[in-house]
Amino acid sequence: MDPVRRTLVRLLAAALCALAPLAGCSAPAPPVDAQVRRAVADWAAAPPQRLSGIPLEGWSYEVTSVRQEGARAYAHAELRYRLAGYDTAPAGSARELVLTRDGSRTAWRVTDERPSPGAPEQLWDQPDPVAVVRGAHSLVLGVRQSPQTLSEIAAEADRAVPAVSAAWPGPWARRVVVLVPASLDAMAALLGRPADTYRGMGAVTTGATGRGPAPADRVVVNPAGYAELSQAGRQIVLTHETTHVATRAATSARTPQWLSEGFADWAAYRDSAPAPAEAAPTLARAVRLGDLPPALPADEAFAFGGDQEAMARAYEGAWLACRLVAARWGDAALVRLYELAGREPLPAALDQALGTDLPGLTKAWQQTLREDLR
Template sequence: MFPVRRLLRVLPLLLCVLLAGCGALRPAGTAERDIRRAVADWSRSVAGQPAGIPVEDQAYEVTSVRRDGVRALVRAELRYRLTGYDAAPAGSARELDLVMDGGSWRVRADRPAPGALPQLWDQGPVKVVRGERSLVLGGAGAPDLAGIAAEADRAVPAASSAWPKPWAGRVVVLVPGSLERMAQLLGGTAEAYRGLGAVTTGRVGAGPAPADRVVVNPQGWAELGEAGRRIVLTHEVTHVATRASTTASTPLWLSEGFADWAAYRGGSTTPQQGAPALGRAVRRGEVPGALPPAEAFAFGADPEAVARAYEGAWLACRLIADRWGEAALVGLYERAGREPLPVALDEALGVDLPGLTRAWQEALREELR
């Protein structure tokens, strides 16, 4: 028989011994602060990594902590800027595994959070090539990074000439090792990007210049000749240049057509050479009834229909530049990002949408017959 009074005297002593000998049983709030501090310390220690990528202002902003004994699962927002290229931070949702090691929390794994897009370095080692106006990051198996950097360096002044407005004047190009890995970076299917040479990512709207990335399709790039590569990269770099003036109200025919106009500008490509799919339709008597709608540019749609949309958009912008002047085309682009299209057309060109459409249709009949 163990007297109750004796138990009451001994129990506090036992609890003191247990608490003194078990560091893991610290208050929950203290443990979470330690975990957050460990993530911050680790973030500073790996800044600029992996693969020598020039990163600055890297931080993991912890959004949740789930602890289970000596292990913890952390959700965080990664924020970083590529030195000399990003005026605004890029970022992604991450998931970190931590373990208690020697009385301290240590980060053991860092991966995209469920549903988040991966970073290029999540796919393996990354090579870095610096151009005069470009930074090219390539995954394992990526093609000729130096050649892509040289092409990007030529595309930047071409885009600046077409878009004489302030922008960074430099570009970041990502070159994954395969079409499938490109699709992973963009959150789509390989089939949706199969026929494309490159795409541009980045949010639209005014404010600090977004952290745009031009993502090259290595399969499509390999199939292009020298002229095709120049056109593709100038098109995408023009999207980067015009990003701050592009909003949800900017018609896709204008944003895509302007990028193509910049890419073909100063070259010798004729409408018949640059618009073969639309030319076939026009010669069949199928002149479009309206400028291309947004859905006509959708990735993965009928390739012939998508080609007609891009070609028609290019010829619309070419018409505006030829008839009203290049400055008027740039002015229309700026206004269309902040005003309704009818207002932008009236103020920039002095024409309404039906009038522009009729002029475009007449030009198609004349130039593609």
């Protein structure tokens, strides 16, 4: 708009105000987008009462879009927060906030908050209050669980952390957050996948595969599967999952699943040193029947919700591969292989860490299976 036209528009607006004093003439209301963002900021300053007891800090929302539908508005935002003393970087969650007008045309108020469509829930989205138990190296958040159950899980997590630190000397937080939802279905809601994916499992780590950057990992317990385990089994499961938390920074899309899962099992079994045939019964049966694996387990063999027996053989074979590396080349060589495999192609990592190649490692692993699982 040219300067002359802009001046005429301002004069016309002033004239209209002078002609209609009874109707009132004020500055235009801020855009709905700005009003909603201000209301969301106010909401962030006073998190809901249901979060009391959870050690939160840095609670904030980054609004990504605003939509108005009559007297309601919907804000999509990325929630950022930390669990004080446990998270080294903010956790994130995609959220949808519902707002209504607050008695005037310029004010909005948040009246509801929920996960964005398709996004996983947070533990506090579930109907029951969240109970909090602090351990020496752990924070356990549970819903509809007895204080004894949560305290036992905290004790098991406290034992897992130093065991993992002994196996993985690299830098990590040396503390772990464990979520214990009310049921298998509630667990699946936290992870955003069907419940059958996790049926029979004791626990998983957010990110599930143990790979990819996730600065605020959580170990999520399946209360049904966990309750079926022996005390030793629960300790192995928590140590395995805590290992994924510890190795996260060194894990990438390059890291083969047999190394990621095998290392976690190696760390979990490291102090107990079970007999291979006892800890790998499914693979042992296959080997005794002459079904020797032709190669180290492929990534797809570890996929949740697939053939359970094939997945068991994959996990057992991965553990025995890492056990072999530690026994033949040393614990430090296994750690170095893990670190290198997250940054370089596997052949280069094997050559630098072990002085061998993939066919050589595979042949040695197959020979170990024959000897240990006969």
